[in-house]
Amino acid sequence: MTVEFLLCLGTLFVLAGIGAPVAYAILIASLIYLAAAGQSVGIAGKTLMDGLYNSFILLAVPLFIVAANIMNAGTISDRLLGFCVAVVGRFRGGLGHVNVVASLIFSGMSGSAVADAAGIGKIIIGMMTRSGHYTRGYAAAITAASATIGPIIPPSIPMVLYALVSNSSIGYLFLGGIVPGLLMGVVLMGVNTLISHRRGFALEAPVPLRELPGRTATALPALLMPAILLYGIYGGVTTPTEAAAVAAAYALILAALFYRALSLRKLYEILVESARSSAAVGLVIGGALILNYIVASENIPAAMAEQLVGLDIHPLAFLLSVNLILLLLGCVLDATTLILVIIPLFLPTCRELGIDLVHFGVVAVVNCMIGLITPPYGILLFVINGVTRIPLAEIIREIWPFLMVLIVALLALILFPDLVLFLPRLFGYAG
């Protein structure tokens, strides 16, 4: 490791540590690196612009953000919930199951865990606490846990970011997420059943079966969306990036024309908000592009790969330790930073050890999403705290069992790569 690289890291940690935005901390650190290495500091801006201007797949990010914001603003979420209550609300812990199933469906429409928690999650927390059968901490905790499925089942913004840094196919990554997402849903419903029985949560009044067709009919256009997106991508109608535009367009048509729940004023606000988040994220992506350029020119991932391969480390041991590191880092860093900055360090070693990059990517994204609910720094906990005012301490007290089973699911995904790779292979993935 060279002196200039140590200076770069030092600047990055100090600036980010004292609260400077991560993107600017990276930018300044890379300027220090270039200057110390005797190169022009102008390279930073040029690398960043070239990288952004050539990454077509990144265009999916702002469009998925728009789609998620539209779905939350229209009444699409409410109708989905009405449908889920009619289907799984009748069992013990019913609204908990509704919560998970709604997240599963919603995750097939949006690529964002935060959008899930802030939108459909907020509504169902209200329903759960009003029913009087659940503590508000429990309602918030299961919502946070189920929101982590959002970016696992396609579409998925974090997977787009991973595809960017790893050069793997978004299409196969998306496919690889389907089974893991369902698995996460199943284990969460399992915990919910267990806790509901142990604590004796009262049953909800079941929705009469004759109401089911009506509720299905109102929710149907929304329920169709995951199917349309998947068909679009795998039927060869749209690229995964264009699917993001289709998602936004479909959500817009549903909310504005079909459900008539979106005014022009509201649409304008959605565009501004989406632009704001997209720009903030885009800058971090840009920063990561420069950082990856520096890390690559320092030859660090390759050196690391050489070391680890020299140690004759078993691929499984490597995977497990990387995941442990990611879980620990996930307690203090956000997922975007992890995926764009930390994960690229491990990719050359994965290649050397023969670990499949689609398998690794899906596992890593699941891991980063679990990181969204690990205290002390779990974005989803903050989001739910922000939109519902349920105290963080109450949410954190109830989050542990959900966290545990999600980690067990993660472990299963690491140990059995077929869980991830089965679907991609079915569609012709050669890995």
Added chain:
Amino acid sequence: MGQVLTRLSRLAEAVAAVIMAAMFLTFVLQIAIRYSARLEWIAARFPFLEPTHFGWTLEFCLALWVWLIFWGNAFVVREQDHVTFDIIYNHVRPGIRKCFAIVASVAIAVGLLWSFDPTWDRFHVLRIKKTATLSALFGDWIRMRDIYLIYAVFLIAVALRYIWRAIHVFRNGTDTPMPNSDGRPDE
């Protein structure tokens, strides 16, 4: 002064919203054109829908995306919208937090201004480089540097913003700890 700034910031938001909408619509147009290309009568009846006229959509989206990022960060993104690591920042005494904010702001402002000249230098050669497809949309004058121009605007605007923030924090102290992030829909 305050009122003028508010107006300008509303205007900047409107520009960002227009960029966002344009990006979305261009994508929809791109998909629509690709499918209408299969139906020959469409191009025959409406010559302007001829698919070869729409080769610019992809690059136009990329240009919009780059402008969205840097226009957005220059004029629309607020301090609390950024991805930050705020665990330490939120747990130190207000006096230290004030120092943190000032040091970070000054470092950003100085760094960005320092890089301005060398960066513009690097962009110099782009003044003659043509874009791949955008001439079809804007006419023959457009060059790569016109697209990269927004990065220069960003450097100056953000540097000024952080100088202002440093002065503001020096005079008035920091605001209360940053609230926990509202989250961004990218995660």
